[in-house]
Amino acid sequence: MNPYNRRRLVSRIMLGLCAASVVVVVVPLLLIIGYLIYQGISSVNLALFTQMPKPVGESGGGMANAIAGSLLLLGLASGFGMVVGVMTGIYLAEFGDNKFGFIVRFLSETLNSTPSIIIGIFAYTIIVAPMRHFSALAGGFALGVIMVPIIARTTEDMIRLVPTSLREASLALGVNKWRTIFRVVLRTASPGILTGIMLALARAAGETAPLLFTALGSRFWSLSVSEPISSLPVQIYTYAISPYEDWHRQAWAGALILIGIVVLIGLAARFLAARSSLVRGARRR
Amino acid sequence: MAADSIVKRLKAPGALARGRLADRAFFIATFIFAGLVLLIVAAIFIELAVMSWPSLIKFGPRFITSSDWDPVAGKFGALPLIFGTVASSVIALLLAVPLGLGVAVFLSEVSPPWLKTPVGFLVELLAGIPSVIYGLWGIFVLAPLVMNHLAPWLNHYFGWLPLFRGTSYGVGLLTAGLILTLMVLPFITSVSREILATVPRDQREAALALGMTRWEVIRHAVLPYGRVGIIGAVILALGRALGETMAVTMVIGNTPRISASLFNPAYSMAAVIANEFTEASSRLYVSALIEVGLVLFGVTFLVNAAARLLIWRVGGGQKRARV
């Protein structure tokens, strides 16, 4: 075989391997989604949304308390995550071109990739341990800490994408810096920042590990921030590792609901991003 | 004229002084919140260190060298947990890095345009699936598959390797490694894809003009250009695999034992915390679990810091690759 033909053959083989890896990757991934939808749809029913869990070992019942609990936890988390994340993002974009800004940016990124169970321990040590009992507050705080770096990063990026000309137009009118930032810069960047908040929410919605020993879980209806509270992911986990057939069914149904929530939030984020002239402009660039 | 009055008020000295004060307050407020992020990370370290103090002084370095994890007897050696964490992550990276890179290269260099969007979308979708759902799938689909098909097959053909001795009961290191593979794959793929997309056209064209085949262009022009970024992505993926909790907890078998066979159940650092934290009855037990958390945090922190600095360095200081 002459060298050129050999090289062509090698090229074909390697590109073929790349294509093969797509098959190897896509097939199990489709299997996961397919199986989840198949199991979920055959298990999901109205009771899941409206009823409380039945006592251990009895079939039937639902996850109404877990769905409500997840929503409450996400509400608490967004409260913390949005305020800290957006303000940090503003600092990084407006005043952060110095050593302190670099350190905050770096630690924020590191926080983003810190195992979520560690955040759970942290919330346990500073909220659960002093209060002496598990609470929705601790769970919401843990999820909030997880949201902060994602929101901070998108906020910074989006603010930096706002054209200098708009900022200068406002400054040249004699508008203060903080009003310029809040009412011109942030307003222009808001679709992008909202996208970041949604992405952070989607991530927090699926987190289980940080809730295990903060919000703990509960078989009862509760909307109190100082009591343990049930959540969808923890409920799925508890049911999945239980020995009961009917709980397994409910775990699949819960998983379908959870993935539905996560995908919906994700799609909404994409939709917002697509509408944002800033993000579009950034892609084009 | 009424209209003049508001312009006058706008320019009144009082309004200006208030404005100056507000600007100052605004700066301080954002500074405080940015400082809070720094404080959180510092507080995590401090809290973990303080809470694990009883265990730290009792066991010292033996904590990570002893392989005896026996809460009932009050013995806490984390080596089997470290082993499980590292082994499952290594399996995941060995499988996911070539596969993920292959997919990224295919999508950015080879794929017909109509295939890019659906595959790209699928990969992104999978990156968003919560860990507990991977775990659920792992228990009910992957574990039986490993027990009934994959493990017997591996044992039949590669049983001469210690890695594939014995029988699998479904849950174990191999299953944990496989589920981790699936979980880091979308991450490696999407990050590598973004990095490959930054390779300038002229790099490719210059290589093509030299008479290279398509693979040679990828091998000699595209991949070297993105090399540092890809290494950064792989390290980040390692950080994720090390810290992954729920899915691993659900399929690794939760047995603190070090064994050569991948079929055997094992335990990981994150899993032991997830499983035992609420049941830990003694102060020493809780403290030992938190020390496991401290070790995990320390390791992932170093891994992530290395990856981040690497990526920032290629990205040119402040201009960060969106990883």
Added chain:
Amino acid sequence: MKNRVEVHDLSAWFDEQQVLFDINVAIEDKCVTAIIGPSGCGKSTFIRCVNRLHETVPGARMSGRVLLDKDDIYAQVVDPVAIRKRIGMVFQRPNPFPTMSIFDNVAAGLKLNGFRRSAELQEIVQRSLEQAALWDQVKDRLGEAGASLSGGQQQRLCIARALAVEPEILLMDEPCSALDPAATQRVEDLLVELQNNYAIVIVTHNMQQAARVSKYTGFFLNGGLIEFDDTSRIFTNPQDKRTEDYITGRFG
């Protein structure tokens, strides 16, 4: 005639690079002063020093004195925000706020500073739009987005926005460079109107424009003010060889 702005020994830098060298000039009230010169000669930086916008760019600094009615605007006690309320600016590219309506764009200088009384705002918006010769074209669609206007209209919208806070000086940084000839014509007509009430400084790379609208012209080259004189003198009988070379098109 009275001088509104006096500039003494003004130098400016971006990081280590000096872009203006010892500029001395006076701006007269109720007329148009044009600043001409090739790109990168420092003309934009010059007017951005006059409303203290230069210092908002990271790494930028300046030295020298700028007097507004004999008061140094760079004095320690002076708030740049106050200066910018007195000295309005129109930019090279029309930059209406994309998230605001036409009305809100004009009212921005007041609304962003917290004034919401609608009756007075209405009056000011109408007056400013009339001054900018835009009222008739937009009075029926004040609620539409500012970005929905044509380029020339957007620029007049930005002029109205600057006028709404009743500045005393109006700085214009190549306001017509992004406009077509017809729109340019309208803005130039507008300048002739406005000079009855304001001191106007216009930066332009278009010498015909300077000749058409201004009373005085300054020629900048490489960060220095080469020549400053009556516009008619600059274009018919320049004193400096370099000015002559530039206006006769031998370079730049």
